[in-house]
Amino acid sequence: MTKLWPALLAAALLSGCAAPTATPPPAAPVPAAPAAGTVTWQYMRSTWHEARQPGLGISHRYQSRVGWIDVYLYDMNQGHWQAGVDDPRFEAQFQSSVEEIRLAGARGFYAEVEVGPISDVRIEGQDFRRVSLRIVHAVTRKAYESFTFLTARNGRLLKYRMSFEAPAPADVDAIAREFIERNLRSGPDMPRAAHPLLDT
Template sequence: MKLLFALFLSALLCACASAPGTAPGSTGAPSGVESATEPAPAPPTGVQWRYINSKSYEATNPGLGISHRFESNVGWVDVYIYDMKRNWQPGVGDPQFDEHFRSTISEVQRAIAQGMYASGKVGPTRDVRIEGLTFRTVSFRLVRPRDGTPYDSFTYLAVRNGKLLKYRISFNTPSPANMDAIAREFIERNVRTGPETPVGTRQLRSA
């Protein structure tokens, strides 16, 4: 299980670090996470996302599921659906959920220490309600080693239909002021249309 998880996180970090063309602390769940209330719908952001491709990890690493890449003029999104060969309890309440979420943060910190990023900062962890699901989210401020360009990236993780649903949403520099609204809008639309098979999906290719 640990080997599968390490392989998956390695693929995730590579996706997070790869920008789509031009420019693209305290960790873990805090004691007393703020109440995850779902706010009223925000005005549309006007951001149009393009589906790019999909990858399947199941053939070589059962349990690591699939991923889908989307891009726009403000950044890029990687959507991961996987189960790690077990059935997960809904939302963020599974006994292994918190440990798994903390591991995603630790893996980014190791990547920073190993030089994949020139530097990086981890923001606070909080729970949010989006499209009827409770997500645990954390922000990252990362700096590319090749040119020193900083960019913002966010992880949103929840359980849906017994599987882990993870969004890694990264923004080109300069980051838009309404990053939270853009991220929420993308997740809302993606959950409504079904994250497993995006509209216009091309044939999956193996990782």
């Protein structure tokens, strides 16, 4: 019997090393989505739209590794706008911003346009109306997740149009909110460049 111990011990050790067949192999690691606070937005340029149509104001473009953002400041030549989303003219202006995208699709610039839910959100003490859109570019066939945030501030309309190549980062809402918070604190009129290039 004592001669059998080494063989039995070896068999027990080998059976303990064998992986159970019922356990699936570990999943491949999934790259983590960029967390809020890790996305750096670079100011690219400013575009003056008044020459094309009075009332369209100015926009500032920011870009990062996850997408781009355009910040629009304008009044539509309609005088002072009541702060937030309560101006009687606000809903029509918001719907016009959504229709701009639909019209671009109808003209063939986009192959697909899907309008998502509309909601009111509060960011840094400012009320915004928000809509999400899914867009497929007609030429490149690339899909984008787009978000529009509109409000009235300091007598003018303030719009953030954000575009992320699909699939958008899992924490895209946190990324969008963080950009808007910082932009409101620093002042949407002041892009992060000493001398912005004005395109006419």
